[in-house]
Amino acid sequence: MRRTSVLLAGFAALALALSPGLAEARAGGGSSFGSRGGMTYSAPPSTNTAPYSASPMQRSMTPQSAPVPGYGASPMYQGQRSSGFMSGLMGGLIGAGIGGMLFGHGFMGGGLGGFGFFGLLLQIFLVVMVVRFLFRFFTGARSPAMAGGPNIFARGGMPGSGPMQGGAGPSGPPPIAITPADYQQFEQLLKAIQAAWSAHDLNGLQAMTTPEMTSYFAEQLAEQVSRGVRNVVNDVSLVSGDLSQAWTEQGRDYATVAMRFSMVDVTRDAAGRVVDGSPTEHVTATEIWTFVRSRGGHWILSAIQQAR
Numbered sequence: 001m002r003r004t005s006v007l008l009a010g011f012a013a014l015a016l017a018l019s020p021g022l023a024e025a026r027a028g029g030g031s032s033f034g035s036r037g038g039m040t041y042s043a044p045p046s047t048n049t050a051p052y053s054a055s056p057m058q059r060s061m062t063p064q065s066a067p068v069p070g071y072g073a074s075p076m077y078q079g080q081r082s083s084g085f086m087s088g089l090m091g092g093l094i095g096a097g098i099g100g101m102l103f104g105h106g107f108m109g110g111g112l113g114g115f116g117f118f119g120l121l122l123q124i125f126l127v128v129m130v131v132r133f134l135f136r137f138f139t140g141a142r143s144p145a146m147a148g149g150p151n152i153f154a155r156g157g158m159p160g161s162g163p164m165q166g167g168a169g170p171s172g173p174p175p176i177a178i179t180p181a182d183y184q185q186f187e188q189l190l191k192a193i194q195a196a197w198s199a200h201d202l203n204g205l206q207a208m209t210t211p212e213m214t215s216y217f218a219e220q221l222a223e224q225v226s227r228g229v230r231n232v233v234n235d236v237s238l239v240s241g242d243l244s245q246a247w248t249e250q251g252r253d254y255a256t257v258a259m260r261f262s263m264v265d266v267t268r269d270a271a272g273r274v275v276d277g278s279p280t281e282h283v284t285a286t287e288i289w290t291f292v293r294s295r296g297g298h299w300i301l302s303a304i305q306q307a308r
Contacts, residue, residue, distance in 0.1 A: 025231040025267050025276060027197035027304075028287065033059035033216050034303025036256060036290045037249050038173065040064075044244040044288055044305070050258035052308035053244075054288040060303075061212050173247040178255055183241070185299045186257055186291060191236045193301060194263065197221070198232040209301040210292065229275055231267045235282065244288060253293050258307065260286040 032055040036044075040062040046053045189208055196204035200221050206214045224230055241259040248254070262284045266277035277283070290303035 026233045026263065026265050026285065027194050027217060027220075028306075029220055030306060031059070032057050032303075032305040034213050034290065034301075034305075035060050035062040035210070036303050037062075037252065037254050037292070039245065039247070039254070039256070040303070044256045044258075044290075047242045047244050047258040049240045049242050049260050050244070050286055050288055050307040054258075054305035055308055057303070057305065059216065173249040176246050176248050176253055176255075178243055178246045182255065182299065183257075186241070186255070186259070186289070187238050189291070189299065189301060190238060190259060190261060190289070194233040194236050198234060200224075200230075207300075213301055213303070228270045229267050231265070231276075233263050233265050236261055236263045239284065251295060253295070254290060254302070255292075255299070256288060256290040256303075258286065258288050260284060 034057070036042075040057060040060050041064050043053045043056075193205065193208055195201075196208065197217065202214065202218055202221070205217050209217065239260045239262055241257055243255065243257050245256040246254065262282045264277075264279060264281070265283050266279045267275050269275050286307040288305040288307060289301060290305075291299040292302040293299045
C-alpha cells in the first residue's frame with residue numbers, strides 16, 4: 001500500500017509539472033488553425049501582449065508550397081526548443097525522485113523521510129516548484145525586449161491613423177491602417193464568437209468566421225455532442241490587445257492581433273455536473289487572432305493561433 005501511494009503521488013507530481021493546466025475547451029480549443037493568406041506559414045511579429053509570437057498552424061486549408069522562414073529563426077521557436085529541453089529535464093528530475101522513493105531512499109535521498117507521507121508530499125511539492133522556476137528562468141531569458149506596456153482595444157490605447165507597427169514590411173504585402181473602430185470590431189467579435197460557441201449556434205459562427213473556421217468549430221462542437229458534454233464560455237473581458245500585422249493582398253485586408261482575455265470557462269455533462277473548469281472562477285488566455293475583410297466589408301475571423 002505504501003509503495004502504491006508513493007507511485008500515485010509521484011505520477012500526480014509529474015502531471016502537475018508537465019500539464020498546461022485545465023483543458024482549454026473554449027472556441028478554438030487551445031489549437032492553432034485557419035488561414036492568414038500569404039502569411040499563413042510565417043510567424044506573426046511579437047507584441048507586448050504576446051512577446052513570443054504564435055504557434056505554427058496545426059491545420060489550414062492554405063497549401064504550403066515551400067517552407068517559409070520565420071518560425072525556425074524566431075524567438076518563439078527558440079523558446080519552443082528550450083521548452084522541450086526543460087520538459088525532458090522536469091521528467092528526468094521527477095523520475096529520478098520517484099525511483100529514489102521506490103528504492104527506499106526518499107525523494108531527495110531520505111533527507112525529509114522522517115515526516116512520513118506528509119514529508120513525501122512536501123518533497124514532491126518542493127521539486128515541482130524548483131523545476132517550474134528553472135523552466136520559467138530558462139525560457140523567460142529568451143523573451144525579446146518589448147518597449148512599453150500592452151494596449152487595450154477601443155480604449156484609445158493605439159493610434160488610429162497611418163500604417164500600424166507590425167506591417168508586412170517593404171518586401172511583403174503593403175501594410176494598412178487600423179482604426180479604433182476596427183479594434184472595437186475585434187473586441188466585439190471575440191465576445192460574440194465565444195457566445196455563439198457556447199450556444200452551439202453554427203449560423204451565428206458562420207456569420208462571423210470564414211467557411212474554413214466554421215468547419216473547424218463545427219467539428220469541435222460535434223465532438224462535444226458525441227462525448228455528451230457542453231462547454232460554455234461567458235463573462236468574456238478583453239484584458240489587453242495589440243496589433244501584430246495588418247496588410248492587404250488580392251483585394252482583401254488582413255489584421256493579426258494579439259489578445260489576452262479573461263472568461264469563465266466551464267464544461268458540464270448531460271446531467272449538469274461540472275467536468276472541467278469552474279463556474280465561479282475566471283481564467284485568462286492569450287491568443288493571436290487574424291481577421292479578414294473584403295474591401296469595404298466587415299471583419300470576420302480567419303485564424304486562431306496560440307501564444308507561445
